[in-house]
Amino acid sequence: MTPTRIPRPRRSARWAVGATALAAAVATALLGGPAPAQAAADNxxxxxxxxxxxxxxxxxxxxxxxxxxxxxxxxxxxxxxxxxxxxxxxxxxxxxxxxxxxxxxxxxxxxxxxxxxxxxxxxxxxxxxxxxxxxxxxxxxxxxxxxxxxxxxxxxxxxxxxxxxxxxxxxxxxxxxxxxxxxxxxxxxDGHPDRVNSRVDSAFSPTHEYLFLLSELDPEAHLAVERGGPIDWTTFKARYFLINGRSMPDTLAPNNASWLPNQPYGAFVHIRAYDAATNPLPATIRYLNAGTVDYPFHPHGSDERVVNQDGQPVQGDSGQDLSYLKYDIDVQPGQSIDVLMDWRDVEHWNELTNPVPTNLPAITDQLLVGTDTWFSESPYLGVKNPLPANITDNNVCGEYYHVAHSHALQQATNYGAAFGGMMTVFRIDPVAGCTTN
Ligand SMILES: [Cu+2]
Incomplete structure (x- = not known):
């Protein structure tokens, strides 16, 4: 399919209006425009x-x-x-x-x-x-x-x-x-490309393997080199914070997006909720720090299991499993941390809370786009309630979205404008999958 250009902020004010605008921008980036949401091969x-x-x-x-x-x-x-x-x-x-x-x-x-x-x-x-x-x-x-x-x-x-x-x-x-x-x-x-390391319990879903190569840059340093001069390290200040060479919202764009010809790697994570029968294997995310400061990365809504660090399995001397669940994946300079991640307890949610009632917020809390009221309340993994009339529904199949980002919030900016930088989005499809895309 032909990727659609993700709308870009033209001034920082757009990114300074808080989480509602962020959520709207994310949803627009993922679902807006004529193209369907990304297929697996795109990320x-x-x-x-x-x-x-x-x-x-x-x-x-x-x-x-x-x-x-x-x-x-x-x-x-x-x-x-x-x-x-x-x-x-x-x-x-x-x-x-x-x-x-x-x-x-x-x-x-x-x-x-x-x-x-x-x-x-x-x-x-x-x-x-x-x-x-x-x-x-x-x-x-x-x-x-x-x-x-x-x-x-x-x-x-x-x-x-x-x-x-x-x-x-x-x-x-x-x-x-x-x-x-x-x-x-x-x-x-050797012989097990579907495992993070040699351990059987490090198996992952090969179609859900992700790299988060984290780094930062100061454009003034790059301008100095472009002009053939030295870098003035006394004034160095990182302004852009990157996952795989892109900053949010470009991190959401597909791999090989035509409008980012020199930055081929996206960072959008697209998984399906855990199901013992149909989706038993976790995704893997390979965190890697190419910068000079810590990047305290954290996804929202789910821990990740640390199974490998700096090319070594997290295990004891006799091979006992010492992997552990972690919410903040604090990646230090030069370090790599490989994690397994899945999305659990969906059945429980389904029993107790689905479908989630869809109640419109007050008009002052709604985001108005053109003549439509644009409302992004999540259908909570699987069961969609009907929306009131004149509501633009951007949810495809009851999927769920979470941001994931550096918890050092100055690293979640683009030249000081929040939100951006070292941030991406996880999309979780319901257990039944998503036939729409
Ligand atoms: Cu957060």
Whole structure:
């Protein structure tokens, strides 16, 4: 289907009017316009794979868009097979125990490199990957680099313990990582791509796998680099907060949205309520922090089960399950946290509360759109009440929506305007599914 452009706020005031407007904007973004809500293929983790586990990345520059109309100069990676710049870099999916080759072609005006934190025995151009120094003994790079403009370096390693990892620049790290030089590496258990790690109880629904690669940027730093100058770190202040390279509401747009050509990865989560018979497997969300501060991420309405951290299962010495339910997923710089998430107790809700009476609020609490009264009261997972006349109903099949965002609310902004930034939406379809889309 052809994606519909999500309406964008043109001025911050639209985002400063509180939760009602946010809910309206979310619903409009998800359901407004002629296109139906997103199909499963439009969201979830997109993997770059290779039958030989060989990836060729081009370090390059281009621009990204922010929801408030800004255009920001970036450095990042293109998968040279596709040949298109993207931010963040391609998500590389490999299998634990297999040899991985990453060829880096540099087109940037300075040397660059890739480090693979968490991977052991990395080889660069045939030699052990190790820090590089100039003739005076000063560190020039954490690992062998590709020289400026036309350089190439080849890294190989054996994919380690299953989980989620960063790959990122190891050269002039503060600058180049701020400029966008990072991506995710997903290592899958051998023979069980449908598990987070080697444990049977880490199984997830393969069509409900999500990556939340969290980061932030200061456009002034990017402007300085665009003009060929240094970054003034004394005045650095992050203004945009990103999931997979996008800020809310762009996080809701589908993967490969045509209007975000350099930001192919969405962050909209679309699941179905747990049902032992028809939907027994949870979704998985892979949280990964490419920034320099903590991101206390939390979904609304449901805990998530932490099963893997920094590429290691959450278990005891004898293999006993130590996974735990958590509401706030506090992701620290460089850290990865893999969780399982499902939506439970729906049967209970159905018995006791469905259908929820639909009572119109006072006119002053209604959002007026054109000549319609636009009213978004949720039908509460499954049973829709008839709405009064002249009401625009944007709910498709009784599905439920929740925001999920950084609980550090300054990170839920776009250049200071709330709400935006590191925020997305979870959509939960009723147990019976949603035949409308
Ligand atoms: Cu919240």
């Amino acid at each position: 979830g983790l997109l993997c770059d794979t290779s039958p030989t586990n060989t990836f060729t990345l081009k370090a390059d520059d281009d621009y990204i868009a922010t929801p408030d109309g800004n255009s920001i100069y970036m450095w990042s990676y293109a998968n040279e097979v596709r040949g298109h710049f993207q931010f963040p870099g391609p998500t590389l999916c490999v299998t634990s125990g297999q040899k991985v080759t990453v060829v880096l072609h540099n087109t940037l005006p300075e040397a660059t490199s890739i480090v693979f934190p968490g991977q052991k025995g990395v080889v660069a151009n045939g030699a052990p990957a190790q820090p590089q120094f100039d003739g005076g003994g000063s560190l020039t790079s954490l690992v062998q680099a590709a020289p400026a403009r036309t350089g190439t370096v080849t890294y190989t390693f054996t994919a380690g313990s299953p989980g989620t990892y960063l790959y990122k620049s190891g050269t002039d790290v503060s600058k180049q990582v701020q400029m966008g030089m990072y991506g995710a590496l997903v290592v899958r258990p």
